[in-house]
Amino acid sequence: MLEGLLTGLATALTPINIVMVCVGVFAGTFIGMLPGLGPISAIALMIPITYSFEPASGLILMAGVYYGAVFGGSTSSILINAPGIAGTVATAFDGYPLAQAGKAGKALAIAAYSSFAGGTIGAVLLLVAAPALAAVSLSFQSAEYFALMVMGLTAVSAFAGKGQFLKGMLMTVLGVMLSTVGMDNSTGIQRFTFGQLDLVEGLSFLLLAMATFALSEALMTTLKPDETSDSAEAPGQIDFGSLKVSKAELREIAPSVGRSSVLGFFIGVLPGAGATIASFLAYACEQALAKGHARRQFGKGSLRGLAAPETANNAASTGSFVPLLTLGIPGSGTTAVMLGALISYGIQPGPRLFVEHPEVFWSVIVSMYLGNVMLLILNLPLIPYIARLLAMPKPFLIPFILFFSLIGVYLVSFNNFDIYLMVGFAGFALVFRLLDFPMAPMLLGFVLGGLLEENLRRALLISDGELSFLWTRPITLTILIITVIVLLLPLVRSGRNL
Amino acid sequence: MLAAFLLSFGIFVGQTHAEPKLDKVHFLIPGGAGGGWDGTARGVGQALTQSKLIKHASYQNMSGGGGGKAMAYLIKTAKRQRQTLMVNSTPLLIRSLQKVFPHSFRDFTPIAAVIADYGVFAVRQDSAFKNWQDVVTVFQTNPRQLSVGGGSGRGSMDHLVAAMAFQAAGVNPKSVRYIPYDAGGKALAGLLSGETEVLSTGLGEALEQHKAGQVRILAITAEKRSAAAPDIPTLKELGYDVTFVNWRGFFGPPGLDDETVTMYTQVFEKMYQATAWEQVRERNGWADLYKPGAEFYAFLEEQEKTIGELLKALGFLQ
Numbered sequence: 107m108l109e110g111l112l113t114g115l116a117t118a119l120t121p122i123n124i125v126m127v128c129v130g131v132f133a134g135t136f137i138g139m140l141p142g143l144g145p146i147s148a149i150a151l152m153i154p155i156t157y158s159f160e161p162a163s164g165l166i167l168m169a170g171v172y173y174g175a176v177f178g179g180s181t182s183s184i185l186i187n188a189p190g191i192a193g194t195v196a197t198a199f200d201g202y203p204l205a206q207a208g209k210a211g212k213a214l215a216i217a218a219y220s221s222f223a224g225g226t227i228g229a230v231l232l233l234v235a236a237p238a239l240a241a242v243s244l245s246f247q248s249a250e251y252f253a254l255m256v257m258g259l260t261a262v263s264a265f266a267g268k269g270q271f272l273k274g275m276l277m278t279v280l281g282v283m284l285s286t287v288g289m290d291n292s293t294g295i296q297r298f299t300f301g302q303l304d305l306v307e308g309l310s311f312l313l314l315a316m317a318t319f320a321l322s323e324a325l326m327t328t329l330k331p332d333e334t335s336d337s338a339e340a341p342g343q344i345d346f347g348s349l350k351v352s353k354a355e356l357r358e359i360a361p362s363v364g365r366s367s368v369l370g371f372f373i374g375v376l377p378g379a380g381a382t383i384a385s386f387l388a389y390a391c392e393q394a395l396a397k398g399h400a401r402r403q404f405g406k407g408s409l410r411g412l413a414a415p416e417t418a419n420n421a422a423s424t425g426s427f428v429p430l431l432t433l434g435i436p437g438s439g440t441t442a443v444m445l446g447a448l449i450s451y452g453i454q455p456g457p458r459l460f461v462e463h464p465e466v467f468w469s470v471i472v473s474m475y476l477g478n479v480m481l482l483i484l485n486l487p488l489i490p491y492i493a494r495l496l497a498m499p500k501p502f503l504i505p506f507i508l509f510f511s512l513i514g515v516y517l518v519s520f521n522n523f524d525i526y527l528m529v530g531f532a533g534f535a536l537v538f539r540l541l542d543f544p545m546a547p548m549l550l551g552f553v554l555g556g557l558l559e560e561n562l563r564r565a566l567l568i569s570d571g572e573l574s575f576l577w578t579r580p581i582t583l584t585i586l587i588i589t590v591i592v593l594l595l596p597l598v599r600s601g602r603n604l
Numbered sequence: 605m606l607a608a609f610l611l612s613f614g615i616f617v618g619q620t621h622a623e624p625k626l627d628k629v630h631f632l633i634p635g636g637a638g639g640g641w642d643g644t645a646r647g648v649g650q651a652l653t654q655s656k657l658i659k660h661a662s663y664q665n666m667s668g669g670g671g672g673k674a675m676a677y678l679i680k681t682a683k684r685q686r687q688t689l690m691v692n693s694t695p696l697l698i699r700s701l702q703k704v705f706p707h708s709f710r711d712f713t714p715i716a717a718v719i720a721d722y723g724v725f726a727v728r729q730d731s732a733f734k735n736w737q738d739v740v741t742v743f744q745t746n747p748r749q750l751s752v753g754g755g756s757g758r759g760s761m762d763h764l765v766a767a768m769a770f771q772a773a774g775v776n777p778k779s780v781r782y783i784p785y786d787a788g789g790k791a792l793a794g795l796l797s798g799e800t801e802v803l804s805t806g807l808g809e810a811l812e813q814h815k816a817g818q819v820r821i822l823a824i825t826a827e828k829r830s831a832a833a834p835d836i837p838t839l840k841e842l843g844y845d846v847t848f849v850n851w852r853g854f855f856g857p858p859g860l861d862d863e864t865v866t867m868y869t870q871v872f873e874k875m876y877q878a879t880a881w882e883q884v885r886e887r888n889g890w891a892d893l894y895k896p897g898a899e900f901y902a903f904l905e906e907q908e909k910t911i912g913e914l915l916k917a918l919g920f921l922q
Contacts, residue, residue: 146637147638150637150638150642151637154650244793246797247797247799248794248799289704291758292784293757293758293759294757294760294920303668303672303676304669306672306704307669377789377790378793433818434792435789435792436787437789439638443637446643449812449888450887450888451887454816457816457818458816519636519668520664521667521673564783564784567751567781568751
């Protein structure tokens with residue numbers, strides 16, 4: 107491994123590759139910041155340019171764009187409640203309330219530190235454990251994925267505020283229902299498409315998140331301007347840009363960051379899970395572990411609630427390189443595009459990669475350390491300026507948010523229908539929010555619903571309709587037992603309090 | 605010597621004379637950036653511009669409706685799409701038979717099929733199946749014992765190819781236990797994790813894993829052995845009379861005149877000789893498959909018939 111590391115260092119630290127990391131993370135941050143536009147399209151369009159490069163340089167560039175986008179995606183989530191990419195939707199849950207409370211600079215700084223920690227710890231794990239973890243990821247079959255998604259659904263309690271539990275459940279069910287729209291993969295039958303071609307491929311998670319968060323929030327602010335007038339009145343008095351994070355706060359988030367990086371990395375390693383699910387699970391996990399006052403802070407501007415998903419999504423994006431590099435299996439859309447690019451360079455990721463092309467394998471990993479440091483250096487000085495965006499008077503800020511959200515969604519699909527759909531959902535979301543329904547559980551249901559159904563049906567197909575896979579497979583059983591414990595824990599706790 | 609000089613001069617003149625007849629080709633891609641259709645259109649476009657067969661190529665991604673969105677658009681705007689080529693492949697036939705969208709290849713002007721991929725069947729390296737015959741034997745004795753994974757839904761390509769191969773072995777294709785995954789990579793993970801026994805996929809998606817020794821490809825649905833993997837036997841030589849080709853090709857808007865069609869087919873014909881194409885093809889591991897105009901149309905009609913019968917046998921069509 108030491109030899110490999112040296113090869114990696116020698117390749118990654120050539121001037122051209124250092125430039126690639128720079129360009130990659132810079133472009134990635136920018137793409138991530140723009141609401142909607144994600145790394146997949148950016149990388150796909152970049153591939154033809156990379157044909158003239160060395161394969162290692164090409165992959166270093168693409169990887170930089172990917173984790174750069176995950177890093178930068180938090181900015182718009184925190185500032186305007188519009189997720190930059192799907193992986194940073196959960197960042198908005200606590201990041202946006204923090205920014206609204208005048209702590210935008212602090213929130214952005216914590217997001218940057220967490221992203222850095224997640225990315226770096228992920229890169230360490232990638233370095234030391236990639237082949238071993240690849241083997242572990244292959245012990246996950248449909249039954250295990252199903253159990254994992256069930257466990258994820260218990261997170262609904264994390265996303266619903268006090269007294270909203272029933273409403274939260276209802277919204278989760280709504281989310282699961284929305285995930286069934288489109289062509290059913292198991293039978294090829296169209297569900298809830300109403301003969302609309304635009305609905306055949308299902309609803310886009312990003313569209314839903316933008317409509318229910320960014321758009322409906324902007325509309326809400328317009329409807330109830332009085333509630334927010336306090337902060338809008340004296341923008342000069344609040345220092346939006348203050349980066350200060352106290353020692354106590356760092357101590358508070360440190361354990362969350364540690365747990366979330368490991369959790370996020372492992373979820374990222376599983377083909378088919380990815381950064382979005384990792385961020386939701388990390389958020390839920392932290393909420394379940396938090397006690398008393400800290401627990402009630404979740405959803406209202408908890409620092410842990412911000413740090414957890416931000417760490418996990420970066421760790422997961424690093425983790426997704428494990429199946430790509432060691433098995434040649436793309437676990438997500440972005441890594442699928444990268445696999446295509448690698449093959450066209452004449453490089454086949456897989457078990458032979460670090461024998462045949464050690465310079466590619468090791469230099470990408472080394473470049474990730476470099477990239478994460480660069481991202482931190484690039485992002486921190488910018489925060490005070492970006493955060494001042496919020497000092498903009500609401501009458502100017504809101505059209506700006508609406509404009510970027512609509513453009514962002516349009517840029518993903520180039521389809522007018524998506525704009526109408528988004529406005530429609532924003533309208534619904536507005537009504538629901540006025541009735542005090544939480545939106546996050548719907549997104550949770552939507553994210554997990556598709557995989558939940560797909561894996562359950564596949565597990566049933568494989569077991570020939572028997573439900574025995576729920577208790578005969580050790581990993582499945584373990585996950586399900588943990589799920590039950592998580593569900594019962596609050597009851598036990600409240601019982602003790604009585 | 606002089607003759608040779610004149611000849612080369614002649615060729616030179618001839619080449620400059622063959623200025624691109626086509627000024628501009630606009631590629632309409634019915635899927636998102638980074639997908640198979642996208643790669644085909646951009647690869648072909650690049651080969652055409654680099655070999656100076658056309659001056660400009662532009663691209664437009666329009667995903668939605670499994671490709672139906674772009675089709676509806678091309679039909680609606682046919683009058684101003686004379687320079688547009690839509691990329692498509694075998695799923696077009698399957699989806700139009702299953703009425704995912706109301707269009708079929710007849711609604712467009714088929715220009716040419718340009719590249720081919722073939723179906724293959726792979727097993728894990730440590731699998732008890734040593735050859736395709738082993739798989740068939742197990743399947744014939746107890747079809748329920750054998751799970752076949754694929755990277756697309758039930759009734760779509762990977763499933764149909766598997767059904768076709770087992771049908772040729774004399775078993776009811778309906779008894780194939782097909783396990784759908786939503787992407788080729790996940791289906792491969794499913795095979796490696798031991799969830800499925802056999803993987804039905806395209807050669808391009810499993811070739812490198814085969815070479816790396818992760819999986820063994822037991823059979824290919826091509827007419828002849830593939831140059832890229834000469835060690836893989838065809839189903840035909842194993843005694844099962846079945847072939848299947850997943851074509852990728854181009855369509856013009858409805859009612860495109862013959863003259864323009866000929867112009868396009870000539871351009872594609874020349875493309876095969878270009879070194880630029882050689883590079884693009886090599887890079888992507890594609891196999892040439894040239895079927896221009898009328899030949900393409902006849903081929904599509906026949907493939908539609910085969911697939912239609914299979915879908916009926918499988919109970920997907922009435």
